[in-house]
Amino acid sequence: MTGIRASRGQSARPPDEVAPAQSADVVGQRGQRGEAAASPSPGGTAARPPDDVAGPRPAGRGWDYAPAPESREIVTIAAEYGLFLDGTFSPAADGREFPTINPATEEPLARVALAGPADVDRAVAAARQAYEQVWGSMPGAERAKYLYRIARILQERAREFAVLESLDNGKPIRESRDVDVPLAAAHFFYYAGWADKLEYAGIGGASGAGMTGGDGGASRTGVAGGTGGASRTGVAGGTGRGMAPRPLGVAGQVIPWNFPLLMAAWKLAPALATGNTCVLKPAETTPLTALLLAEVCQQADLPPGVVNVLTGAGQTGSALVGHPGVNKIAFTGSTEVGKEISRAVAGTGKRLTLELGGKAANVVFDDAPVDQAVEGIVNGIFFNQGHVCCAGSRLLVQESVADIVVERLRERLATLRLGDPLDKNTDIGAINSREQLDKISALSAIGEAEGAQRWSPPCRLPERGYWFPPTVFTGVSQSYRIAREEIFGPVLSVLTFRTPEEAVTKANNTPYGLSAGVWTEKGSRILWMAQRLRAGVVWANTYNRFDPASPFGGYRESGFGREGGRHGLAAYLDA
Amino acid sequence: MGIEQASQVIADRPWLTEVATSDAALRQVLHGLPGVDQVGAEARAASLATRSIKRDAKLWALDTSIRMIDLTTLEGADTPGKVRAMCAKALRPDPADPAVPPVAAVCVYPDLVAVARAELASRGVAIASVATAFPSGRASLAVKLADVRDATAAGADEVDMVIDRGAFLSGRYGQVYEEVRAVREACGSAHLKVILETGELATLDNVARASWLAMLAGADFIKTSTGKVSPAATPPVALVMLAAVRDYAHATGRRVGVKVAGGIRTAKDAIRYLVLVRETAGQEWLTPGLFRIGASSLLNDLLMQRSKQLTGQYAGPDYFTLD
Numbered sequence: 001m002t003g004i005r006a007s008r009g010q011s012a013r014p015p016d017e018v019a020p021a022q023s024a025d026v027v028g029q030r031g032q033r034g035e036a037a038a039s040p041s042p043g044g045t046a047a048r049p050p051d052d053v054a055g056p057r058p059a060g061r062g063w064d065y066a067p068a069p070e071s072r073e074i075v076t077i078a079a080e081y082g083l084f085l086d087g088t089f090s091p092a093a094d095g096r097e098f099p100t101i102n103p104a105t106e107e108p109l110a111r112v113a114l115a116g117p118a119d120v121d122r123a124v125a126a127a128r129q130a131y132e133q134v135w136g137s138m139p140g141a142e143r144a145k146y147l148y149r150i151a152r153i154l155q156e157r158a159r160e161f162a163v164l165e166s167l168d169n170g171k172p173i174r175e176s177r178d179v180d181v182p183l184a185a186a187h188f189f190y191y192a193g194w195a196d197k198l199e200y201a202g203i204g205g206a207s208g209a210g211m212t213g214g215d216g217g218a219s220r221t222g223v224a225g226g227t228g229g230a231s232r233t234g235v236a237g238g239t240g241r242g243m244a245p246r247p248l249g250v251a252g253q254v255i256p257w258n259f260p261l262l263m264a265a266w267k268l269a270p271a272l273a274t275g276n277t278c279v280l281k282p283a284e285t286t287p288l289t290a291l292l293l294a295e296v297c298q299q300a301d302l303p304p305g306v307v308n309v310l311t312g313a314g315q316t317g318s319a320l321v322g323h324p325g326v327n328k329i330a331f332t333g334s335t336e337v338g339k340e341i342s343r344a345v346a347g348t349g350k351r352l353t354l355e356l357g358g359k360a361a362n363v364v365f366d367d368a369p370v371d372q373a374v375e376g377i378v379n380g381i382f383f384n385q386g387h388v389c390c391a392g393s394r395l396l397v398q399e400s401v402a403d404i405v406v407e408r409l410r411e412r413l414a415t416l417r418l419g420d421p422l423d424k425n426t427d428i429g430a431i432n433s434r435e436q437l438d439k440i441s442a443l444s445a446i447g448e449a450e451g452a453q454r455w456s457p458p459c460r461l462p463e464r465g466y467w468f469p470p471t472v473f474t475g476v477s478q479s480y481r482i483a484r485e486e487i488f489g490p491v492l493s494v495l496t497f498r499t500p501e502e503a504v505t506k507a508n509n510t511p512y513g514l515s516a517g518v519w520t521e522k523g524s525r526i527l528w529m530a531q532r533l534r535a536g537v538v539w540a541n542t543y544n545r546f547d548p549a550s551p552f553g554g555y556r557e558s559g560f561g562r563e564g565g566r567h568g569l570a571a572y573l574d575a
Numbered sequence: 576m577g578i579e580q581a582s583q584v585i586a587d588r589p590w591l592t593e594v595a596t597s598d599a600a601l602r603q604v605l606h607g608l609p610g611v612d613q614v615g616a617e618a619r620a621a622s623l624a625t626r627s628i629k630r631d632a633k634l635w636a637l638d639t640s641i642r643m644i645d646l647t648t649l650e651g652a653d654t655p656g657k658v659r660a661m662c663a664k665a666l667r668p669d670p671a672d673p674a675v676p677p678v679a680a681v682c683v684y685p686d687l688v689a690v691a692r693a694e695l696a697s698r699g700v701a702i703a704s705v706a707t708a709f710p711s712g713r714a715s716l717a718v719k720l721a722d723v724r725d726a727t728a729a730g731a732d733e734v735d736m737v738i739d740r741g742a743f744l745s746g747r748y749g750q751v752y753e754e755v756r757a758v759r760e761a762c763g764s765a766h767l768k769v770i771l772e773t774g775e776l777a778t779l780d781n782v783a784r785a786s787w788l789a790m791l792a793g794a795d796f797i798k799t800s801t802g803k804v805s806p807a808a809t810p811p812v813a814l815v816m817l818a819a820v821r822d823y824a825h826a827t828g829r830r831v832g833v834k835v836a837g838g839i840r841t842a843k844d845a846i847r848y849l850v851l852v853r854e855t856a857g858q859e860w861l862t863p864g865l866f867r868i869g870a871s872s873l874l875n876d877l878l879m880q881r882s883k884q885l886t887g888q889y890a891g892p893d894y895f896t897l898d
């Protein structure tokens with residue numbers, strides 16, 4: 001097992017010269033294992049006197065981790081899945097289906113109903129009826145109970161969700177288990193807490209106290225905005241009071257394949273907490289966890305029609321976006337599709353929020369904590385195989401430390417383990433689809449043709465499935481396409497800068513503006529940078545850190561609107 | 576023993592030649608090290624703690640952990656009898672299974688080195704002794720050196736010294752450096768482990784600086800703790816020290832070992848430290864010559880887990896000897 005393995009031989013050797021050793025096989029996969037795990041040499045000789053520094057050594061290539069696969073038996077995958085409409089699962093009106101596969105093996109997992117226009121009609125009608133008859137007028141405290149219940153069931157069934165997510169998406173179980181699923185539950189918990197406190201969110205209200213009231217000041221802003229009276233008398237009333245912000249109605253939500261469950265939670269939790277009903281369209285390649293979440297809605301006795309899940313492809317999404325019965329569209333995905341949606345929605349009166357692509361700069365200054373910055377670079381671009389809209393895909397490193405940072409980065413990448421997503425020690429999983437793999441490959445080839453130096457650690461990829469090695473391009477100029485276009489894969493472009501001003505200029509020199517990272521031990525510089533970076537999220541000495549209490553969203557071609565935190569409520573309220 | 580000799584040691588590495596000349600020069604070097612972000616270091620250590628070590632890999636890790644143990648007793652109540660019993664355990668940890676390897680060393684106070692020597696001479700288990708007014712280090716240099724000579728004269732193969740944390744925290748790096756140099760000299764052929772007592776250094780930046788200071792002064796090993804101060808060894812501290820020995824080897828070509836000590840009681844903890852070693856310093860450090868675990872009760876848990884791994888079931892605690 002193991003993918004790319006530690007390849008630092010002699011301590012002072014640059015990584016390039018180091019023999020890749022017999023290192024590069026893959027984390028075990030059924031039917032296509034690389035070599036078996038190294039047979040360790042237990043026992044060995046007795047401990048030596050202290051002068052013998054050699055001591056007994058593990059045989060061959062050293063200590064390697066044995067396969068540690070999470071059991072896939074915990075989750076039952078049906079052969080076929082219907083659409084989740086009005087509280088029950090049913091086939092598409094025209095009976096169409098499409099397959100969903102495991103991108104790590106290309107094995108089919110299930111056949112899933114393909115929703116057509118008639119199904120969109122049914123879903124929107126169900127959502128409308130649920131909104132008008134049950135959910136829109138339900139007191140916030142009651143809505144919260146359902147959300148808390150969903151959150152708890154998500155936690156109880158966390159392993160099931162994690163395994164299913166890794167099977168359908170290709171991401172390592174370590175991430176689905178430790179990031180996706182816990183964060184999804186956390187979003188439901190967080191927004192459940194808001195459901196009966198919307199008067200205090202500082203949204204709407206007589207004084208117009210808005211979202212500009214300052215971070216973290218939700219309740220203070222709300223009270224100062226003149227809703228104090230409502231707060232004393234309106235606890236039981238929830239919605240229906242003059243001061244309380246109103247839900248929008250039916251929300252059509254289209255989500256991507258990179259964090260299938262987590263994006264569903266980001267969309268559903270605030271919409272439901274604020275009293276809207278939802279029609280959710282998961283991505284074509286990753287429908288299964290959204291359908292399992294639909295099952296959780298049933299388990300939580302969520303009233304029928306409050307959440308509907310329409311599986312399908314791009315046309316299903318367009319039909320939902322274009323449906324006249326929808327009051328609000330929330331989309332996360334590519335900038336290209338976001339623009340189409342923007343055009344389709346223009347003039348219809350539908351509210352819209354878009355969370356689109358990015359080409360984030362991760363800026364490393366010469367006084368950065370080097371080891372932690374390297375971790376941050378790795379986490380920034382190789383987390384979830386780089387399928388992250390806020391990925392730190394451009395490393396901007398101060399020229400005076402560029403060599404050492406890149407050298408350390410290469411050493412660190414040599415320890416990444418690529419292979420079976422269900423293996424608990426896998427760091428890098430599979431690319432989600434053939435289409436995405438082709439796109440990553442094409443852009444990487446362009447990077448080489450443009451003159452950048454391409455490097456990947458010694459690494460053998462599994463024979464089946466969609467795989468791409470962690471890749472670093474050095475010698476990249478601002479004008480190269482790999483420095484400008486979103487690759488959405490494990491590909492890092494390294495650029496350098498000389499001064500803080502140059503760092504800001506280069507970081508901002510992109511049509512996107514979703515996120516950025518700053519690495520420095522100097523607090524004042526962090527603040528200076530954060531004020532100047534045109535990005536919705538600026539991480540300081542960390543990267544890709546998410547919390548339901550923190551708003552997330554972009555500028556310019558990265559979209560508009562915020563998800564998460566108090567700000568995330570505004571997208572679903574009539575302020 | 577003085578600054579000239581210290582400078583000599585590093586004379587072939589020009590970038591280090593000014594290191595030992597003064598507190599100011601040492602400060603420049605130590606404070607010029609890249610900072611350590613505590614949040615990031617803790618996150619990395621926590622992430623490595625999720626590695627899942629199974630089957631053959633686990634068995635290898637359990638055996639290797641046993642071979643890396645410095646089996647320790649450092650109590651005021653220590654007696655020759657107690658030390659003899661521990662030596663027997665060190666040589667043959669599991670009387671029921673001769674395949675279990677002996678530990679790396681036993682670790683005792685200087686006055687008990689001779690007792691250990693009588694039990695262990697030339698039998699493959701080294702004798703380590705704490706010295707330099709362990710654990711506080713609050714004594715004159717002359718007393719500390721006498722302590723060291725006492726231990727080595729009685730037959731200690733390894734000396735575990737403590738640094739003067741007071742001097743370190745007040746910025747008298749030159750004094751710490753000179754003490755380590757002097758002890759290094761007094762050790763003769765014995766291996767020198769330098770205890771940083773990271774629980775008293777408090778910040779990870781200080782851990783990195785003290786690690787470099789000890790390595791520059793000639794330490795063969797850098798060691799986290801005396802075991803008498805809480806917190807003792809922690810994964811983030813070990814991570815920073817492992818990164819320091821890796822970086823030092825990059826810079827000088829010399830590999831310095833790391834010893835974690837204090838509070839490591841379970842096989843799971845030990846294996847997590849091995850994962851830290853493997854993924855931070857590298858495979859080269861996975862040997863008793865470059866990584867040690869100072870412990871006492873850990874050994875029985877390793878034995879219990881080892882027998883579980885081989886037989887598929889746990890034996891009760893009374894199947895392992897309490898010494």
